[in-house]
Amino acid sequence: MSMTPAAAGPVRAAPARVTAKVLKGQKALVTGANSGIGRAAALALGEAGADVVVNYVVDDQAAEQVVAQIKSSGSDAYAHRADVSQESEVQGMFRDMMERFGTIDVLVNNAGLQRDAPFHEMTLAQWNTVIGINLTGQFLCAREAVREFLRRGVVESVSSAAGKIICMSSVHQVIPWGGHANYAASKGGIMMMMESLAQELAPHRIRVNSIAPGAIRTPINRTAWQTPEAYARLMTLIPYDRIGEPVDIARAAVWLASDDSDYVVGATLFVDGGMTLFPGFATGG
Ligand code: NAD
Secondary structure: OOOOOOOOOOOOOOOOOOOOOOOOOOEEEEOOOOOHHHHHHHHHHHHOOOEEEEEEOOOHHHHHHHHHHHHHOOOOEEEEEOOOOOHHHHHHHHHHHHHHHOOOOEEEEOOOOOOOOOHHHOOHHHHHHHHHHHHHHHHHHHHHHHHHHHHHOOOOOOOOOOEEEEEEOOHHHOOOOOOOHHHHHHHHHHHHHHHHHHHHHHHHOEEEEEEEEOOEOOHHHHHHOOOHHHHHHHHOOOOOOOOEOHHHHHHHHHHHHOHHHOOOOOOEEEEOOOHHHOHHHOOOO
């Protein structure tokens, strides 16, 4: 599996930009960080000055490559293999992070997958795998992060918040998706989990927010952009007329992790080129 999928169809890329070190001194953990959006988020957090734990579950080499790239940008990083749906592995990963980095300031709850099937053919295993990784995985990681945020509290010299959690949701937290009931249910669940956590934890100056990506060019949705025909079909859903790139999401993650977004609490930031604007109604419906 290539980590930076080759371009297919007409491409208008995300514009380039130099990142300031807005996360200097912060410790971050990104789940599913050796591919796609998680990889881009880990690199961007590192570029912004954070030290990063690169969580992954398969492909050590890809994870080590992300680590090397973060180190070359001047931040510290290491890779940690753990399945986010397994409580003991998640707890071990956080214990290890406390030993190596001392604390956590930013959690990017990104790991996720799809196991698609027409609803009447969906197996319990397909349902449980998606809910277990996409939703329960976010619960398990968020809980460990929050325990540390509460223990440590605010360190003003590092951040005005005691901690930040960024949940990777999807436009499918609001757009129903036939053939993907398990995935849509997991993302709808993330929305209410995120908002409930944000409400409960804001008094402790812990900020919990989500990013809802639209169609982003990663291995998870390769069939939607790989051929010119598929790309053209996809564009009928995207008013801004380009596919999203992982860096589009990574930049949003850096902003949500930084004090620049200090008053943003319990929000879902849609980064989707207008996919949630009901483009079918642009010409009267
Ligand atoms: P991807 O397949 O490139 O990356 C997913 C990552 O999660 C991989 O590193 C994978 O190994 C990891 N992962 C899977 N199961 C895991 C587990 N049990 N424990 C730890 N890591 C695990 O896909 P992506 O597009 O980068 O997806 C990242 C997130 O973005 C997912 O939550 C996905 O639902 C969300 N998302 C993606 C898009 C898109 O268009 N690409 C749109 C909306 C939301």
